[in-house]
Amino acid sequence: MALRLAKFLITKDTSWRTTKRVEDQYEPKTHEYGEETSSLREEIEKENEEQKPPRSMETTNKRIAETPLFLATKSGCVEIFKEIIQLYPWAVEHIDHKGRTVLHVAIKYRQIEIFKIVEKMEVPMRRLVRKIDHNHNTILHMVGKKRKDHMPQEMQSAALQLRKDMLLFEHVKKICPSHLTKHINSDGHTAEELFARKNKKLCHEAKEWLKRTAEHCSLVAVLIATVAFAAAYTIPGGPNQKTGIPLLLNQPFFAVFTMTDVLSLTFALTSVIIFLSILTSPFRLKDFKQSLPQNLMLGITFLIFSVSMMMLAFAATVILMIHKREQWTKIALYTAAFLPVSIFAFSYLPLYISLMKTFNYSLKKITMLFPQFTGDSVLSWAANSFHCQKSIGHNSP
Numbered sequence: 001m002a003l004r005l006a007k008f009l010i011t012k013d014t015s016w017r018t019t020k021r022v023e024d025q026y027e028p029k030t031h032e033y034g035e036e037t038s039s040l041r042e043e044i045e046k047e048n049e050e051q052k053p054p055r056s057m058e059t060t061n062k063r064i065a066e067t068p069l070f071l072a073t074k075s076g077c078v079e080i081f082k083e084i085i086q087l088y089p090w091a092v093e094h095i096d097h098k099g100r101t102v103l104h105v106a107i108k109y110r111q112i113e114i115f116k117i118v119e120k121m122e123v124p125m126r127r128l129v130r131k132i133d134h135n136h137n138t139i140l141h142m143v144g145k146k147r148k149d150h151m152p153q154e155m156q157s158a159a160l161q162l163r164k165d166m167l168l169f170e171h172v173k174k175i176c177p178s179h180l181t182k183h184i185n186s187d188g189h190t191a192e193e194l195f196a197r198k199n200k201k202l203c204h205e206a207k208e209w210l211k212r213t214a215e216h217c218s219l220v221a222v223l224i225a226t227v228a229f230a231a232a233y234t235i236p237g238g239p240n241q242k243t244g245i246p247l248l249l250n251q252p253f254f255a256v257f258t259m260t261d262v263l264s265l266t267f268a269l270t271s272v273i274i275f276l277s278i279l280t281s282p283f284r285l286k287d288f289k290q291s292l293p294q295n296l297m298l299g300i301t302f303l304i305f306s307v308s309m310m311m312l313a314f315a316a317t318v319i320l321m322i323h324k325r326e327q328w329t330k331i332a333l334y335t336a337a338f339l340p341v342s343i344f345a346f347s348y349l350p351l352y353i354s355l356m357k358t359f360n361y362s363l364k365k366i367t368m369l370f371p372q373f374t375g376d377s378v379l380s381w382a383a384n385s386f387h388c389q390k391s392i393g394h395n396s397p
Contacts, residue, residue: 070096073105078113085117093124099133107142107172119175129175136185140176143169144195157351158205159288159296165202166289169195196285207283210292217303218275224306225268231261231313257316264309271302297356300348311340 069091072080085092095101106115119125132138137145143165156164169191173181182190189197196203235257278295281287 066096067091067094069094069102070105073102073111073114074109076109076111076114078111078117081114082117089121092118092121093127095131095133098135099131100137101128101131101139103128103139104131104133104137104142107139107168108145109147110168112168125175130177130180132180132183135187136183138176138180138183138185138191140169140172140181140183140191141185141189141194143172144191144198146198157209158202159210159293162199162202162206162288163293165195165199166285170289199285203283203285203288206288210278210283210296213296214275214278214299217299218272218279221268221271221275221299221303221306224303224310225265225272228261228265228268228306228310228313231317232265251320253316253320257313257320260309260313260316264306264313267302267306267309271299271306274299274302300351304348307340 066074069081069084071077072084092102096105102118103115106112106118118128129139146165173191184190185194187194274295278292278299281292281295283292
C-alpha cells in the first residue's frame with residue numbers, strides 16, 4: 001500500500017525541475033608548487049562575494065527542501081529510487097543545494113545498492129564521476145565523509161568495518177577519473193588524507209580488537225599444544241616395562257591417536273605463530289584491507305583444526321581403553337567428543353564468514369594477475385585438448 005502511494009506521488013512530483021543539472025565544467029584543485037593558484041582563487045572568491053547582494057534574514061533562516069530522489073537515496077529506499085529513475089531518468093544528473101549528485105549522497109550514506117544502480121547507467125556516469133560539489137569534494141572524498149550516526153546493517157567488529165570502507169574506497173577510486181584522485185577539497189585534503197583522518201578512531205578500535213582477539217586465541221592454542229605434547233608421553237595403555245613398546249601398538253585406534261595428536265600439536269603451534277605475526281604487525285592502514293584479516297582467518301582455521309584433532313585423539317584414547325565394549329559406546333563417545341568442537345566452530349562461524357570475504361578478495365587479485373589460470377581458461381584448455389585427441393583418433397588408421 002505504501003509503495004502504491006509512493007508511485008502515485010512520484011507521478012505528480014516535479015520538484016526535481018528546480019534543481020540544477022550536472023555540468024561537465026569542473027575546477028580540479030591539485031597540488032601546486034607554491035600558493036599562486038590558491039591565492040588567486042581566494043581573491044576571485046572575495047570579489048564574487050562583494051558583488052553578491054546581501055541576503056536577508058528570511059533567506060538565511062529558510063530551510064532548503066530536498067527532492068524525493070535525494071531523500072530516497074539518503075534513507076535507502078531502493079524501490080522508490082527505481083520508480084523515480086524509471087519515470088524521470090534525467091533526474092539522476094541533477095544536484096542538490098550543496099552541489100552533490102546522487103553518487104555523492106549514496107557513498108556518504110553507504111547506500112551501496114543505490115550506488116550500484118547508478119553505476120550501471122553508463123552515459124550519466126561519465127558526467128557524475130567528474131562532478132565536484134561546492135566544497136570541492138569528489139565522489140572519492142565522500143568515502144571518508146561518512147556520516148557520524150551511520151550504523152551498518154550487520155553488526156561487525158571495527159576491523160571488518162574498516163576493511164569494508166577500504167574496499168569501497170578502492171572501488172570508487174577505480175571509477176573516478178585519474179586526475180581527480182589527488183584532488184584537494186576546500187579544507188586542503190586529498191581523498192586519501194581525508195579517509196585516513198576520518199578513520200583514525202576506527203583504525204585504533206580495529207587495532208585493539210585484533211590484538212585482543214589474537215591474544216585470546218593464542219592463549220587457547222598454547223593450552224591445546226601443551227595438552228597435545230603431554231599426551232604424546234602418556235600414551236594410552238602405557239608402555240612395556242622391559243622393551244618400552246606401547247602395549248596397544250597393534251590396535252587400529254592407536255594409529256588414529258598418534259596421528260591426531262601430532263596434527264593437533266602441529267595445527268596449534270602454527271596458529272600460535274600466525275597470531276604472533278598479528279600481534280607484532282605495524283598495523284598500518286593498508287594492512288587492514290587484506291593481510292591482517294587474512295592472517296586472523298588462517299589462525300582461527302588452524303585453531304579449529306587443532307581443537308578437532310585434540311578431541312579425536314581423546315575419543316581414540318577412550319576407545320582404546322574400552323575397545324572390548326559394545327559398538328554403541330563408541331558411537332556415543334564420538335558424539336560427545338565432537339560436541340565441544342561443534343559449539344566452538346558455530347561460535348566463530350559469523351566471524352569466519354566475514355573473514356572468508358578476504359580470501360575471496362585475494363582470489364580475485366590472483367586471477368587478475370594470472371588470468372591464464374582462471375577456471376574458464378582451464379576448462380577451455382581441457383575442451384580443446386579433448387577435441388584434439390578426438391580428431392587424432394579419427395584420423396589414425
